[in-house]
Amino acid sequence: MIPQKVNLDYEKDLVIEHFKRMDKEDLRLRFGYQITDFMLEKYINESWYKPHNQWFCVFESPEKVIATVHVSFNDGEAEMGCTVEEDYRNMGLGSALFRRGATWVGTYGVRKIYMHCLSENEAIQKIAKKNSMTVVTIGQGEKEAQITLPYVDFTAPYRDAAYDRFAVFDTMCRNQRWVYERIFNLER
Numbered sequence: 128m129i130p131q132k133v134n135l136d137y138e139k140d141l142v143i144e145h146f147k148r149m150d151k152e153d154l155r156l157r158f159g160y161q162i163t164d165f166m167l168e169k170y171i172n173e174s175w176y177k178p179h180n181q182w183f184c185v186f187e188s189p190e191k192v193i194a195t196v197h198v199s200f201n202d203g204e205a206e207m208g209c210t211v212e213e214d215y216r217n218m219g220l221g222s223a224l225f226r227r228g229a230t231w232v233g234t235y236g237v238r239k240i241y242m243h244c245l246s247e248n249e250a251i252q253k254i255a256k257k258n259s260m261t262v263v264t265i266g267q268g269e270k271e272a273q274i275t276l277p278y279v280d281f282t283a284p285y286r287d288a289a290y291d292r293f294a295v296f297d298t299m300c301r302n303q304r305w306v307y308e309r310i311f312n313l314e315r
Contacts, residue, residue, distance in 0.1 A: 128220065128301075130183040130196070130227040131294035138192075139175050142182060143168055145192040149210060156248040157210050159269070174199065179235075183227050185220050186298060188305045196224035198232060204239045205232040209251065221254040227290055229258075233276070233283030241273040 133142065146154065146167050154162050162170075174180045174197060185194040194211040207228050211220050229240055242260070244251040246268050255262050255272030265271045280286075 128185045128218075128223075129290065129294040129297040130185050130194075130220075130224050131298055132231075132291060133182050133184050133192075134175070138182075138184070139171060141186075141190070141192045142184060142195055143171055145184075145195060145212070146171070146210065148212060150213065153210070153213070156245055156250075157208060159243065159245055181228070181231055183224055183231070185215075185224065186301065187215075189298075189302050194220040194224060196228050198228040200232050200235065200237050203237055204241065205229075205237045207240065207242050209242070209254065211250075216250070221250065222257050225254055225258050230283055230286050230290060233280045234287045238276040239273065240276075241271055243269065243271050246270050 133139075147164060149157075151161065154167070175182070177199070179201060180197070180199045183196050183198070184192045187193045193215045194209075196207055196209040198205055198207050200206070205228070207225060209221050209224050211224075232240065240260075242251055242255060243265075246264070248270075252262050252270065252272065255274075258274070260272040260274040262270055262272045
């Protein structure tokens with residue numbers, strides 16, 4: 128499953144549904160505090176249309192987002208926040224989302240990428256270490272994973288475009304399978 132750029136209104140609604148399916152503890156680990164549905168919707172709605180913000184998602188079907196990363200950058204630094212639904216963990220989706228986001232910010236010449244997380248959020252720390260990020264303690268109960276890329280990657284725009292093409296192809300194949308399963312009542 129290849130992470131896909133999303134920016135349409137119906138996709139925003141699917142991202143909101145994804146977050147609402149998440150366990151409250153998982154959301155606390157993602158945001159660093161308990162978050163209400165109202166706060167969640169406000170966060171997604173406000174970040175959806177901001178410049179230098181992009182959402183990437185992995186879809187299980189045309190109607191269901193199972194993993195997402197929000198990437199935001201300013202002044203040459205990018206921040207990422209990632210979620211993967213419990214049934215889809217340990218499949219490499221978090222790392223795939225991180226790499227997809229890193230390629231996207233690379234098209235803008237961004238070299239420093241970081242992710243904030245709580246000290247007990249082992250999943251994000253694992254993704255960070257797998258992608259050569261340094262994890263440092265920044266405060267009581269908080270850590271930050273960071274990486275500074277050694278150079279501006281001039282191939283990033285081409286890789287970004289290739290990711291987009293592969294994601295569209297992957298999505299088309301999975302959507303076709305999803306339609307056939309419904310037409311012919313196939314069991315999974």
